[in-house]
Amino acid sequence: MGKVVIDQERCKGCMLCVEFCPKGILAPAKEVNSKGYHPIECNDEDECTGCATCALMCPSVCIEVYR
Amino acid sequence: MSETQRTREFITGNEATARGAIAGGCRYFFGYPITPQNKIPEYMSAHLPEVGGVFLQAESEVAAINMVYGASAAGARVMTTSSSPGISLMQEGLSYMIGSELPCVLVNMVRGGPGLGNIGPAQSDYWLATRGCGHGDGQCITLTPNSVQELHDFTARAFEIADRYRNPTMVLADAILANMMEPCDVLPPTEMPPADRPYAVGPHGQERERNIVNSLWVDFDEMEEVNLRIQERYRQAAEEITDWEEYGSDEPEVLVCAYGISSRVCESAVDEAGKAGVQARLVRPKTVFPFPSEPIAKWAEQAKCAVVVEASMGQFVEDVRLAVEGRCPVELVGHAGGNIPAVSEVVARILEMTS
Amino acid sequence: MTTDMKQVYAYPDALTEVEMRYCPGCTHGTAHRLVAEVIDELGIKDRTVTLATVGCSVYAYEYFDTDAVQCSHGRAPAVATGIKRVQPDTIVFAYQGDGDLASIGMAEIVHAAARGENFTVIFLNNAVYGMTQGQMAPTTLLGQKTTTSPRGRTAPEAGFPIRVCELLDTLDGPAFLAREALSTPPHVRNAKRAIKRAFETQVAGLGFSLVELLSTCPTWWGMTPLEAIKHVDEQMTKCYPIAVFRDRLAAQEGEQSAESAPGEGE
Ligand SMILES: Cc1ncc(C[n+]2csc(CCOP(=O)(O)OP(=O)(O)O)c2C)c(N)n1
Ligand code: SF4
Ligand SMILES: [Mg+2]
Numbered sequence: 001m002g003k004v005v006i007d008q009e010r011c012k013g014c015m016l017c018v019e020f021c022p023k024g025i026l027a028p029a030k031e032v033n034s035k036g037y038h039p040i041e042c043n044d045e046d047e048c049t050g051c052a053t054c055a056l057m058c059p060s061v062c063i064e065v066y067r
Numbered sequence: 068m069s070e071t072q073r074t075r076e077f078i079t080g081n082e083a084t085a086r087g088a089i090a091g092g093c094r095y096f097f098g099y100p101i102t103p104q105n106k107i108p109e110y111m112s113a114h115l116p117e118v119g120g121v122f123l124q125a126e127s128e129v130a131a132i133n134m135v136y137g138a139s140a141a142g143a144r145v146m147t148t149s150s151s152p153g154i155s156l157m158q159e160g161l162s163y164m165i166g167s168e169l170p171c172v173l174v175n176m177v178r179g180g181p182g183l184g185n186i187g188p189a190q191s192d193y194w195l196a197t198r199g200c201g202h203g204d205g206q207c208i209t210l211t212p213n214s215v216q217e218l219h220d221f222t223a224r225a226f227e228i229a230d231r232y233r234n235p236t237m238v239l240a241d242a243i244l245a246n247m248m249e250p251c252d253v254l255p256p257t258e259m260p261p262a263d264r265p266y267a268v269g270p271h272g273q274e275r276e277r278n279i280v281n282s283l284w285v286d287f288d289e290m291e292e293v294n295l296r297i298q299e300r301y302r303q304a305a306e307e308i309t310d311w312e313e314y315g316s317d318e319p320e321v322l323v324c325a326y327g328i329s330s331r332v333c334e335s336a337v338d339e340a341g342k343a344g345v346q347a348r349l350v351r352p353k354t355v356f357p358f359p360s361e362p363i364a365k366w367a368e369q370a371k372c373a374v375v376v377e378a379s380m381g382q383f384v385e386d387v388r389l390a391v392e393g394r395c396p397v398e399l400v401g402h403a404g405g406n407i408p409a410v411s412e413v414v415a416r417i418l419e420m421t422s
Numbered sequence: 423m424t425t426d427m428k429q430v431y432a433y434p435d436a437l438t439e440v441e442m443r444y445c446p447g448c449t450h451g452t453a454h455r456l457v458a459e460v461i462d463e464l465g466i467k468d469r470t471v472t473l474a475t476v477g478c479s480v481y482a483y484e485y486f487d488t489d490a491v492q493c494s495h496g497r498a499p500a501v502a503t504g505i506k507r508v509q510p511d512t513i514v515f516a517y518q519g520d521g522d523l524a525s526i527g528m529a530e531i532v533h534a535a536a537r538g539e540n541f542t543v544i545f546l547n548n549a550v551y552g553m554t555q556g557q558m559a560p561t562t563l564l565g566q567k568t569t570t571s572p573r574g575r576t577a578p579e580a581g582f583p584i585r586v587c588e589l590l591d592t593l594d595g596p597a598f599l600a601r602e603a604l605s606t607p608p609h610v611r612n613a614k615r616a617i618k619r620a621f622e623t624q625v626a627g628l629g630f631s632l633v634e635l636l637s638t639c640p641t642w643w644g645m646t647p648l649e650a651i652k653h654v655d656e657q658m659t660k661c662y663p664i665a666v667f668r669d670r671l672a673a674q675e676g677e678q679s680a681e682s683a684p685g686e687g688e
Contacts, residue, residue: 014447059451065431137504
């Protein structure tokens, strides 16, 4: 069981976390944040294992992971 | 500095400079060899370790001034010395130091130029010192000794001045002053003064906020504020440390202006002109930034003309003209390329101007 | 989140709250995070000085929550030398781009390395001048298009890319030299390991350490962040092989473990 917390304002929607999430549960939001980026969201929280690969790859340092 | 403990010695200007630095608390030296000042780094390499200091020969003057920048940011009393082409290479680094409000001392034993020039005496880096010091609105506080003793004393004092105004301070001399020998009352090496540099970087635990040494201010108003602070320090320096010496008649027909090596020529010229029936007064700046405009203006009011003598082609004369402000005609006796004006030449010009 | 959950990935203490100004997907940010994590793990934040250089990372002094000095273009190794000669126990790291380090600052980096100055360099190689809008860098690949090699870099016109680690590896001074890539999770993990090793080398007082990080500039490469990391993996590593070139700390540890090995010596 894991959980990711993605800072929606700091996320620039670069997609690196989306690409490397082993569970494929991250995706860009429909809405944009104040800078105009589509921030990444987790769309299936039950699937998250808390492996933190997303945070490892995140250049914006906007992901915190719990397990 | 312990005035009482001076010892009289017969030494070169280069050695006097090096020993003045150590007396002024300098413990770090970074520099790159260039004639006519090589005896300074040589002296430092031999003697800085004896007082717990560090000498490092840099790979270039560009590296040297940046090592100075780092050491100064770390809170040290630090210096570099060089000659004209080397000072050219330090310009960007000096600008960063001015912008970051860091002190350091540098010595320029000016040689003939432009280009590789030669190793003769010259004063042709006047603009480099008083207008240059890199890009932006900043200058080096500049001291102009005219003897081995003054090289020693001014260098020692330059560290205090640099610290007080948080600005690079330059001792501007030339190849003759660097290499001639004169008696000098030498100060003993002092302890480096206790660090009072709240802006310095280094280990701090939880004792203070983090320190950032920086000259990047993207916001225009912030950048202007830094500039205003720097200019305020220059204004303060003008009030506190502007220095000059005068020599000759109290009722002069001719005002003579010269600094450094040329001023020694002019003392004799003032005497000779007096013998020939023309009263002259020499004003010799010991600081050229800040510049002693006041005495120059005062004597220009009285004199028929001013004769400016420099071992360059008309650099120093500009500051004299700005001080004279049209009160009297200003004539230049200039030489270049390693030649310095001769006494006879200066006397001839003084007589010519008053005939 | 539920109270029995433990935080397994937190924002590093050694980074300030200031939001980094890098373009989306630019691995400058990844490199900053890894360095900050290492500073935290080694507990050296209060005695570290960050040297910001000239390039997209010029604001490093705003991002790292340490003392900092902003340096002129290419001269950080000289500035680091000045600081370390005054304060040998302070941990100093310079964060340099490829234009900063391998072009204008080549003399300073080579001489600092040759002297074995005891500081750490994080060398961000993105094969381009990011900040000044994508001009050719000394590390630009042959064939790579940049704003000043619009037809692609050719050797007759612009010479060959410079391999910094290999160059420095000819010197006796460096104690740690490694090249890693900020491309995929395994590579990023290795990059962090190398960064940690470099700082440990400095803490142990062994001398000069440098980690070259193959990095992306999606903006000036004209690629998406994903295409860019793929480019690092598939193209850049061909020219710049990933390797640990030098590790004197390991040599020292080897000696120590040999000394303390049971049954050997007295
Ligand atoms: C003396 C000097 N020359 C040129 C510049 C302009 N300049 C700013 S950043 C830069 C290139 C930086 O490229 P790199 O080091 O590769 O960093 P990146 O932006 O790619 O991370 C240049 C040439 C400068 N600031 N100072
Ligand atoms: S220009 Fe390139 S190197 Fe600079 S922040 Fe953007 S992606 Fe990164
Ligand atoms: Mg670059």
